[in-house]
Amino acid sequence: MQQKSIDLWVGLFVLLGAAALLFLALKVGNMSSLSFQKTYPVTATFDNIGGLKPRAPVKSAGVVVGRVGDIRFDDKTFQALVTLDLDSEYKFPKDSSAKILTSGLLGEQYLGLDAGGDTRNLGSGDKITMTQSAIVLENLIGQFLYSKAAEGREGNN
Amino acid sequence: MISRLLSAVGYATRGTLVNLGYAARSFVTVLRASGAVLRRPRLVTDQIHFIGNYSLVIIAVSGLFVGFVLGLQGYYTLNKYGSEQALGLLVALSLTRELGPVVTALLFAGRAGTSLTAEIGLMKAGEQLAAMEMMAVDPVRRVVVPRFWAGVIAMPLLAAIFSALGVFGGYIVGVQLIGVDEGAFWSQMQAGVDVWQDIANGVIKSVVFGFAVTFVAVFQGYEASPTPEGVARATTRTVVIASLGVLGLDFLLTALMFH
Numbered sequence: 001m002q003q004k005s006i007d008l009w010v011g012l013f014v015l016l017g018a019a020a021l022l023f024l025a026l027k028v029g030n031m032s033s034l035s036f037q038k039t040y041p042v043t044a045t046f047d048n049i050g051g052l053k054p055r056a057p058v059k060s061a062g063v064v065v066g067r068v069g070d071i072r073f074d075d076k077t078f079q080a081l082v083t084l085d086l087d088s089e090y091k092f093p094k095d096s097s098a099k100i101l102t103s104g105l106l107g108e109q110y111l112g113l114d115a116g117g118d119t120r121n122l123g124s125g126d127k128i129t130m131t132q133s134a135i136v137l138e139n140l141i142g143q144f145l146y147s148k149a150a151e152g153r154e155g156n157n
Numbered sequence: 158m159i160s161r162l163l164s165a166v167g168y169a170t171r172g173t174l175v176n177l178g179y180a181a182r183s184f185v186t187v188l189r190a191s192g193a194v195l196r197r198p199r200l201v202t203d204q205i206h207f208i209g210n211y212s213l214v215i216i217a218v219s220g221l222f223v224g225f226v227l228g229l230q231g232y233y234t235l236n237k238y239g240s241e242q243a244l245g246l247l248v249a250l251s252l253t254r255e256l257g258p259v260v261t262a263l264l265f266a267g268r269a270g271t272s273l274t275a276e277i278g279l280m281k282a283g284e285q286l287a288a289m290e291m292m293a294v295d296p297v298r299r300v301v302v303p304r305f306w307a308g309v310i311a312m313p314l315l316a317a318i319f320s321a322l323g324v325f326g327g328y329i330v331g332v333q334l335i336g337v338d339e340g341a342f343w344s345q346m347q348a349g350v351d352v353w354q355d356i357a358n359g360v361i362k363s364v365v366f367g368f369a370v371t372f373v374a375v376f377q378g379y380e381a382s383p384t385p386e387g388v389a390r391a392t393t394r395t396v397v398i399a400s401l402g403v404l405g406l407d408f409l410l411t412a413l414m415f416h
Binding site for chain 2: 003006007009010012013014016017018019020021023024025027028029
């Protein structure tokens, strides 16, 4: 009888530990968003992906509709080849466009997907042709300075 | 004068090396004798009850309070940057990556390690271990191995409980008391904490600490000089060596896992 009650308490302890691990994995970690939902891959090429990382969210109208899967460099076109894993429950027209956006001023970069008007939908392995690269702050400042300088020269003339 | 100093240093170095080598050899002996555990799992269950269940209260309370403090301190710092929404992320990352395994291991060394050392040391002082040997019962298999594996099993579970309760404590202070937005607290946490990168690495850490702390405890007990003073010294050594070992191993593991 004594032995049984010890086993019971040890069982309870192990259960508690396992429950804590489960809590950490599901509630604290992102195991739940790493769902077993079915996805279909779609590719897109960008001139510059900025700070986009694998597993970054793909959002349409602000709602997460998938994740960035794989990011690779294509040395034929010298562009970045990004694979998006879109949730199977969402369908997008074939002429949808993708752009790389930033959440907040200093936030993480994500991929925005704007739906087009085509009647046919994107399928597995399709390619999004209309893309817009990430805005690189240095380039932006460079352009700004350049246009300012050009303005100044015109003013002198 | 100088030659005496040199010989003292040499003697001390040699003694340390001999001890280290002996400890490593004993570790292998314990691992090789571990088959005994499978034949009599009861022994391990009893020890898990002794080591794990009785440590549960101190671990749970410490975890909760560390979570409280992290909630307060984290809020104080993050508030300066107006990013108190990241409080959940801060609490969860510090706990799962670092504080959970390390603080649990330190407490475990103090709570369970000392009692293991004292118990085995007193068994030796009372010549119980010698008596077992007389009866052809291997004390390593019968006494050391079950305690060792019980510690190795209990430690990661305790660390997980510590981290989970710590996150809960951070939630109580951050969300319920201070009023950080609940949705942001959890969603930032879930977005930033990676299951493999952060949580699994924390679990690996706690397993390694479990091996280290429990082995130090049983080794010190088994090698204690069989006198009251010897057992007292061995118990002190367990805490000192295990704590320093945990901190050193922690740096090593963090550096290895750091990306």
